Amino acid sequence: MTDASQLGFANLPFLAHRKSVKKGFEFTLMVVGESGLGKSTLVQSLFLTNFFGNKNNPPAIERISQTVSIDATTVDIEEKGVKLRLTVVDTPGFGDAVNNTQCWQPVIDYVNEKYEQYLRDESGLNRRNIEDHRVHCCLYFINPIGHGLKPLDIEFMKQLHHLVNIIPVIAKADTLTAPELKKLKLRVMQEIRDNGIQVYTGEGDDDDEAEFRELRESMPFSIVGSNTLLEVNGKRVRGRLYPWGVVEVENKDHCDFVKLRNMLIRTHMQDLKDYTQDMHYENFRKKKLIEGSPGHHSMANVVTAAVSGGPDKTMVAKEREMDELRRQMAMLQAQLAAQQNTV
Numbered sequence: 001m002t003d004a005s006q007l008g009f010a011n012l013p014f015l016a017h018r019k020s021v022k023k024g025f026e027f028t029l030m031v032v033g034e035s036g037l038g039k040s041t042l043v044q045s046l047f048l049t050n051f052f053g054n055k056n057n058p059p060a061i062e063r064i065s066q067t068v069s070i071d072a073t074t075v076d077i078e079e080k081g082v083k084l085r086l087t088v089v090d091t092p093g094f095g096d097a098v099n100n101t102q103c104w105q106p107v108i109d110y111v112n113e114k115y116e117q118y119l120r121d122e123s124g125l126n127r128r129n130i131e132d133h134r135v136h137c138c139l140y141f142i143n144p145i146g147h148g149l150k151p152l153d154i155e156f157m158k159q160l161h162h163l164v165n166i167i168p169v170i171a172k173a174d175t176l177t178a179p180e181l182k183k184l185k186l187r188v189m190q191e192i193r194d195n196g197i198q199v200y201t202g203e204g205d206d207d208d209e210a211e212f213r214e215l216r217e218s219m220p221f222s223i224v225g226s227n228t229l230l231e232v233n234g235k236r237v238r239g240r241l242y243p244w245g246v247v248e249v250e251n252k253d254h255c256d257f258v259k260l261r262n263m264l265i266r267t268h269m270q271d272l273k274d275y276t277q278d279m280h281y282e283n284f285r286k287k288k289l290i291e292g293s294p295g296h297h298s299m300a301n302v303v304t305a306a307v308s309g310g311p312d313k314t315m316v317a318k319e320r321e322m323d324e325l326r327r328q329m330a331m332l333q334a335q336l337a338a339q340q341n342t343v
């Protein structure tokens with residue numbers, strides 16, 4: 001089983017340079033998807049793994065009930081003096097209701113609320129000690145029973161992909177044979193491309209290309225979750241017991257759980273955070289800036305006037321120019337801020 005010392009997040013080169021070493025690292029992962037796909041079980045599987053510190057107390061078999069509200073759990077992990085504060089946000093599944101339109105709204109509200117809070121803190125007096133509760137990664141659970149994505153999956157991901165890093169996962173992968181899983185993975189990625197959904201693939205430069213290739217090839221990760229410890233060949237493993245054998249959560253031949261966990265905690269944590277800051281949060285901030293600017297309302301009035309036949313087209317053009325200038329200013333400010341942060 002994984003031990004804290006094997007995780008290795010403390011050895012990552014990026015940590016050596018960053019002020020965040022002292023302060024600790026903050027990372028938030030969210031799970032989203034249809035009801036009953038094993039989101040809460042995965043959250044538990046992640047938390048109960050040894051690297052979260054509770055080495056000596058194997059979990060009791062726990063009955064997980066249906067999640068009814070968005071629920072965030074935080075643990076502090078320390079490795080070689082480097083602190084990681086990991087928060088996992090569990091969300092109630094959707095799909096049970098007769099009408100599922102807008103079922104993504106609570107998730108979107110949660111993500112935006114955290115951006116809002118960060119923006120407020122950033123413009124406050126105590127800028128140095130801001131806590132980062134922004135969602136850095138969203139695992140989107142796909143039903144293994146079916147031939148690919150459902151219309152609701154496509155719609156949900158489209159609503160989310162400009163807000164947060166999405167990583168698609170195939171839930172309950174133990175219900176599929178190896179060829180079925182392979183076929184479903186290809187199908188899902190094809191549908192994601194066909195629908196213009198942008199899932200997280202990392203920014204990858206030459207140095208870490210192999211890592212990013214592995215990430216892309218593994219996607220969507222196949223997941224098995226369980227809270228039960230079983231004895232296999234004299235070792236205690238987390239798994240699911242069937243009449244024909246045991247599916248082991250942490251066995252790489254059985255599913256991608258370990259790959260996914262390593263990717264999140266080790267290889268791509270910083271990249272996921274950077275992407276959240278530079279793309280998703282920046283988009284949110286710019287939108288807020290434009291909404292809050294005095295030009296925004298007059299722009300709305302001018303557009304209304306123009307649409308209703310008003311002749312003032314030059315005004316519209318001027319306002320557009322102003323908006324573009326504002327946008328460029330915001331980008332410059334963001335670049336400056338990013339440079340200051342990396343010094």
Ligand SMILES: Nc1nc2c(ncn2[C@@H]2O[C@H](COP(=O)(O)OP(=O)(O)OP(=O)(O)O)[C@@H](O)[C@H]2O)c(=O)[nH]1
Nearest residue numbers: 035036037038039040041066067092093172224225
């Ligand atoms: N076969 C299989 N069953 C699983 C797996 N993970 C969870 N389950 C079972 O699926 C059922 C539902 O799991 P939950 O974790 O409650 O699902 P959820 O996605 O949190 O559901 P909501 O809270 O309703 O959104 C439970 O009986 C779990 O034991 C898995 O990887 N494989």
Ligand SMILES: [Mg+2]
Nearest residue numbers: 039040066067
């Ligand atoms: Mg749940």
